[in-house]
Amino acid sequence: MFSTERGAANLLIGVVVSLILLKVIAGWISGSISVFAQAADSFLDLFAGLITFFAVRIATKPADENHPFGHGKVEDMAGVVQGILIFIAAGVIVYSSVGRIVDRTPIEMADAGIGVMAISMVASILLSRHLLKVSQATGSVVLEANARNITGDIYSSVAVLVGLLVVRLTGLSILDPIMAIGMAIYIAKIACDTLGKPLLGLVDASLPRSEQELIKSCLAEQGSQIVGFYGLRTRRSGAQRYVDLHLVMPEGISLEEAHRTCVLLEIRIQAKLPRTNVTIHCEPYDGKSEQMLKNSSARQTR
Numbered sequence: 001m002f003s004t005e006r007g008a009a010n011l012l013i014g015v016v017v018s019l020i021l022l023k024v025i026a027g028w029i030s031g032s033i034s035v036f037a038q039a040a041d042s043f044l045d046l047f048a049g050l051i052t053f054f055a056v057r058i059a060t061k062p063a064d065e066n067h068p069f070g071h072g073k074v075e076d077m078a079g080v081v082q083g084i085l086i087f088i089a090a091g092v093i094v095y096s097s098v099g100r101i102v103d104r105t106p107i108e109m110a111d112a113g114i115g116v117m118a119i120s121m122v123a124s125i126l127l128s129r130h131l132l133k134v135s136q137a138t139g140s141v142v143l144e145a146n147a148r149n150i151t152g153d154i155y156s157s158v159a160v161l162v163g164l165l166v167v168r169l170t171g172l173s174i175l176d177p178i179m180a181i182g183m184a185i186y187i188a189k190i191a192c193d194t195l196g197k198p199l200l201g202l203v204d205a206s207l208p209r210s211e212q213e214l215i216k217s218c219l220a221e222q223g224s225q226i227v228g229f230y231g232l233r234t235r236r237s238g239a240q241r242y243v244d245l246h247l248v249m250p251e252g253i254s255l256e257e258a259h260r261t262c263v264l265l266e267i268r269i270q271a272k273l274p275r276t277n278v279t280i281h282c283e284p285y286d287g288k289s290e291q292m293l294k295n296s297s298a299r300q301t302r
Contacts, residue, residue, distance in 0.1 A: 008134040008143055012150075015127050016046045019120050026116035033100045034160040034180040035113040037093040038120065041153060041187065044089045051078045051142075076237070079145040079198030086149060086191035093184035097177035107176055110168040117161040124153040139240075139275050145194045152190035156183040200236075207234040207241060211273055215243060218268040225261045226250070227285045230296035243269065244279035248289045258282050 002011045023039035026032075107113075128150035135143035163179030166172070206212065212234060219229055227248040235242050247265070249258050266278040283289045 002130065003134060003137075005134065005138050005140050005143060008131055012127065012131065012146055013046065013050065015123055016042055019123060020046060022116045022119065026112045030107055030109045030111075030113040030164075032107050032110065032113045032160075032164060032176055033096050034163055034176050034183065035116065037096060037180045037183065038117070038153075038156060038160055040092050040096075041089045041156065042120075044085045047085060051081055075140060075142040076198040078142045080195060082142070082145045082149060083191050083195030083198070086152070086187055086194060090184040090188040090191065093180050093187070097180040097184070100177040100180075101174060104174070106173045107164075107167055110164045113164045114161060114168065117157050117164065121154060121157040121161060124150050124157060128154060141198055145198065148190055148194050152187050155186055159183045159186075205235070207236060207243075211241070214272045215269055218265060218272065219245075221268060222261065222265060224250070225264075227289075228293045228296075230289075230292045231281075241273055241276040242279075243276055244281070246281045246283055246289075246292070248283050248285050248293060251285050 002008055020039055020042045023035055023042055027035035027039055128147050131143050131147035131150060134140065135147055159179050159182055163175050166175050207215075212232070215232065215234070219226070227250055229245050229247050231244075231246040233244050247262065249261070262280045262282060265280065269278050270276050
C-alpha cells in the first residue's frame with residue numbers, strides 16, 4: 001500500500017501531521033523553544049509533503065501532446081522548493097533561539113518534551129528509511145528529497161532530546177536555545193544536500209559517471225555487432241533518464257539486423273537503468289563516421 005510513490009507520499013503526510021500535533025502540545029506545556037522549533041520544522045515537512053503529494057501525481061502522468069518528454073521536471077522543481085523550505089526552517093529556529101537567550105526564558109515540565117522527542121525520533125527513523133527505499137526503487141527525486149529532510153529531523157530530534165535531558169538534570173535552561181541553534185546549522189546542511197540533485201536535473205546535467213559507465217558496458221557487450229559509438233548524451237528529468245547516441249554499424253549489415261541490434265541494446269540499458277528512454281541514431285561505417293569515432297576516442301583519452 002505504501003510501497004508506491006503515491007502511497008509513500010500519503011504516509012509522509014499522515015506521520016508528519018501527527019508529529020506536528022504532538023510537538024505543538026509538548027512545546028506549549030514545556031515552553032521549550034527547541035520543541036517549538038521542531039514543530040516548525042515538521043510544519044515545513046508537512047508543506048513539503050503536500051508539494052510531494054501533488055508533484056508525484058503530476059510527474060507520474062504519461063507523456064502527452066504538450067509534454068512529449070513527460071512531466072518529470074515537476075519532481076525536480078518540487079525538490080528545489082523543499083530545499084528552500086528547509087533553509088527557511090533553519091533561519092526561523094536561529095531567530096527564535098536568539099530571542100530566548102536574550103529573554104532568558106525558563107523551561108517548565110521538560111518531561112513532556114523529552115517524551116515527544118523520543119517518539120518523534122523513532123517515527124522519523126522508520127519514515128525516512130521507508131521513503132529512501134521507495135525513492136531508490138522508483139527513482140523518485142522528490143521522495144529522496146523528503147527522505148533527506150526527515151533524516152535531518154532524526155538528528156535534530158536527538159539533539160533536542162539530549163538538550164532537554166541536560167536541562168532536566170541541571171536546570172540550565174539556556175542550553176535549550178543553544179541546542180536549537182546547533183540543530184538549525186545541521187538543518188541548513190541538509191538543505192544544501194537536498195538542493196543538489198534537483199538543480200542538476202533542472203539544468204539537464206549528465207547522468208552520474210557510474211551510470212554512464214553502465215551504459216558503456218552495455219555497448220561493449222554488443223561486441224562485433226557494432227563498430228563503435230560516439231556522441232553519447234545523457235540527462236535526467238525527475239525519475240526518468242534520457243540517453244541518446246550515434247551507433248556505427250558494420251558494412252553490409254541489413255536494416256533488419258541493425259534494428260535488432262538497437263533493440264537489444266535498449267533492452268540491456270533499460271535492464272541496468274530502469275526508466276530510461278534510449279534514442280539511437282544508426283550510421284554506416286564510412287569515412288565520416290570513422291572520423292567521428294576517432295574524434296570521440298581522442299576526447300575520452302584526454
